[in-house]
Amino acid sequence: MLNRMHDEGHNTTAVVISWTLCLRSLCTRQKQAKSREFVKKERSGLRQMACSVLFHCPCLNPPTDPPPPPSQASSSTSNHPLHTLFFCEECDAIRCDRCVSVEVSAYHCPNCLFEVPSASVRAEKNRCTNTLSVVPSDPPGLTWDTQSSSISLGAINEPPFLLFCNFCRWDSSELGIKFDKPTGLAAQLQRHEDSAPEMLEFERLKEHFATYLRAQQSSSATSQQSQPHHRSHHTSLTVATAAASSALARDIPGVSKHRRKDKDRGAGIDKEELPIYKSRIESASLGTLGLGADEEDVEFLKKLDTENGIEDVARLEQRWTGSWQGSIHSRDLRPLRMPLHSKKSKRCPVCRHILIKPEQKTQSVRYKIKLVAANYLPSIVPLFPSLTPQGLTAAQKKALSTKGSTMSVDEGIDHPLVSMHAGRTYPFQLAFTNPLYDPIHVKLSVQRQSLPSTSSSGTTDSGSTKKVPPNFAINLPTSSFPISAYAEAWEYEDEDEEEMLLDDEALAIGGSGISSSNNTGSRKGKGGSSSANIGVIERKANVTVVGGEVVVGKEGRGDVKFNMMVSYTYRSDEPSQTTSIKGEGKTRTAASEMKTFSFWVVVHLGGIIVRDREKDRDRERGSEENPREG
């Protein structure tokens, strides 16, 4: 059979099932994938080093409380990039991926893109009946597309059919897998799975205990008949139920003891009642069947080939879903059916309104409902003028001036993390982009450095609770500043367009009210900090760039990372006019004029270079960095 298959395969290439991946080539693929993963990890490590603004979701702590200081480990999990967040209009609150409740709206196979009705998902065990994947597991971090394989079939010959790999000449007869017909291979494979030894053994075990429980049920029923007051007001069904549960309860630790006494008065001790279970396949018998007994495995491992022997042993991830004592040889790995993916809709955990809902069709990538936070909150991008001396680059300007800019700004432009020297002052800028159709006024307040005991350098090993001066101080404008409304037209206009101020009267407060004095800045008090750096730097379209300063303390160390509360005031017009705001809400419709929404962000600007290494770094860098000294 095999030869015929091969011959025909060579001559006509019609019957050969072309399998893009097979078990043998898998090893090399995995290696590649691993090294790719390694690279990705390295890169992502670098990306983390970019300075960032993350938005806080108040799902962990009550919204009245300030978020935990950013040095704490739990802080990192409750702050997210803006584009991952949702916004519930009903609750007027930010929701993150960790707190929304998720519902599956459709299942599909990622490979063949067939939509699977939810009724058959259960029976088919969350796997596709069309596509086979070769890798018997899904190691975290590896993507499916590197490992998945589809099976395309040529002309139909007579049965049986085999899977055959063109690359390494592997075919599935090595595993004893043959197919009756060349279509629906995965469905045929599922029949193999359903008659797997662990399934049959499981049914047998269930029968074993069921008989035992039935016996106990009947025995306790008879014992109850001898004591008629037991069942005086029960129907026969409830007697059976109670008896069953009492019998069952005997198997459970932590149920009341008197029932056990009842039983012990009777004939039985448990061991006599539960018959000895006769296994279908005993673990000791596996060796004689040649299915990979312990000793054989040990001998095999002992004589593992030095050069490439480790590849003959299957990886743990490929074996561990099998609950049966299987072979450790990688040649015995079986193809698996492709796990299904799902499209999920997400709801607000509090009010259960839908936050995001995809279209049902598998091929569609659009959403029916999409309440993302980027449409409600101003996006914030940190900039370092010392790195980009001309302010924004052209690309940044372009990106900033559009509405859906946050994603591209967050991901496209990496600002390398700035290394700061202790005892200096650095200017930085925050570019706010307003997504709303109304102009807003934004007010910033930096959270004070936390108490000395949980100082921001909490992760350092000093560990002492004596007074530690804060590592750095942040100066930002304290008064509110305006951001113009978003308008569709700006997407199409040139970047060198005139600065465009709306004639909104609310904006009259304008940049004039910006002061350089600051609550944290006053701590330093030395007049060196130039007020030119602080305040509104630039206003253009719906973007306002605000300047600030970070004053690094003499003994500073660690990261320059701080919590900042952003409050923005917007004018909500009549409910009929606003497209985005619905009638419900606390004071929305009633108060009508000015509304304020506050949220917290974590700004990560860079790391502080420790004093003693500073000189070396200076020499290395030369004039590359050129910070503006305060």
Next chain:
Amino acid sequence: MSVEFPSTPRRQASFDPTTPASTRPTGVISSPHYTTTRRHSLYGTEDRIVIDPGSHIWKVGFSGEGRPRDVFFVDGLDKRPLWSLTGLDEVAGRGEEDTVLYLRLKDHLRRVFHSSLMADPRARKVIIVEHPLLPLRVKETLARALFTNLQAPSISFASSSLLSLLAVGRVTGLVLDCGHLESTALPIFSSRPLYTHLKTTPLAGARFNAHIKALLLQFASYIPPLPNLGSSVSIPTADRITRVPEELLTDAVVEEIKTRCCFASNPIDLTQEPPSNAESTATMMVPDSDSIMSDAEQESTTPVTMSRTSNVTPSQPEATSRQSAAEAYSNVIEEIYKPRSTATDVKMTVSALSPAAMAQPQSVPGMGTLIIPGWIRERAAELFFEGGDIDELSIAEVILHSLLKVPIDLRGQLASSILIVGGTAMLPGFITRLRKQLLLALEKPTRPPGTSPSKRFYDPFATLRPMKSVLSIVNDPNHGAPASATTAHNAGRAPAYSPAALPWVGGSLTGSLKIGGQDMSREKWDQAEANANTETDIGESSQTDPSTSVRSQRHMVMPDWTHKYVPWGHGPPPANTHGLLTVPT
């Protein structure tokens, strides 16, 4: 409630705690017809979700199935295990630690429901497979995440050891669970875990990883990748061989080495000469200084705990520093094991940066080659079987000590049905070796030479010696000739489920039979939470002693064996911040 009539009211009363306030009755009550309901439930919500949450590996799936749907490594914030044997000592950091634990558990549970199983958590009851020594803090956090974040309708915790026993069709036996953090022996009689006879040791997967890593750092060799293809082709491979850099041995690499090439071999008989040409009985006890000097050039060993002194100790008075003592100890190990091992060396490719590329941050990693000595593959697992000390018993000793604690009437029955479960027990040869080790320990002890025959010597297992003939491991893959009829009946008779999957399979079995443990409904949880909050508020305002009431509320909610037999006031302190605030002075 002073009804003195016989049993009907008592029955009612005893059922009250298990009856949830939900509209649906619990499975125990509703289902004598399990066979039919099971069939109906194929598309319904009757099937429960079985989660076996480990500190290192989780197994999840639906009840009624023979294998878990998904198994995955814990992969959290910084790839630490979800919890460890050492908690935080200082109270200050505990709140933060709890928060992080909650966040990580929540993430894992969300992954289970949303991507592994793709099931609606609000529709299905959950069975949690609970290790006997799972910290109550973790239990509570699991329950909180399931109830508040995922809104599961009910949870039941079931003892992993008991579930494993059910999965092999038994209700009596001694279950050894050799997992990641610790190995625990728990006798179970007639489906009742005898928790007071539990014995545990930290010799388990995590320690094994550390041991392998330490040995590899000292004895393995490494060929780094070439800097780039063009430059240094001329350097022969032999010249490039170096020691293993520590950063190369990540947890993932060590885990892969452990699972793909390590195994457990036969016990070593120290009284016999090694089979190979190395005739160094003299240096067996005292390592000669040359070998130490040759290895002394290495710069660092991991501070792995080599403090366990086995029967062979390095008698090096000058080995003052801890590090060199550890090294000397490793050298002794090598002296003993290397000549007595026959396993081949194995090369393994790992992605790594070449030394030259290390300087440039953006370079693409190449493939380095790690050469793992055969004796490490074969003998690293000796860690589990060497004689332990009083704090860290060896695996065999854990079983025997647990048997010692068991009432004498039950010993025979328990010793003849030992069940080995857990991921570390998946090591090839583990169970076989363990059986040999158990039998060795029950041998008539040979008198140490030089002691007078009249002198008594320490023989802890003397009373267990009669058990030797009946001792049998029920999932022993290859027992030899049965020593007795009992052994023939038991040894190797269990179904051939893999040891790691047994607890999960048992959970699936109880789920489909509807004999899970006590259900805990979300209504009860919410109520208890509300009560606890109000109690705390009242307590804080009126300065009474609220701790007992709060705590009893908690205890009522969270069933746990650790405080079942203890009066309320003397239980372990609840691991939540409310409790911490209100601990009486």
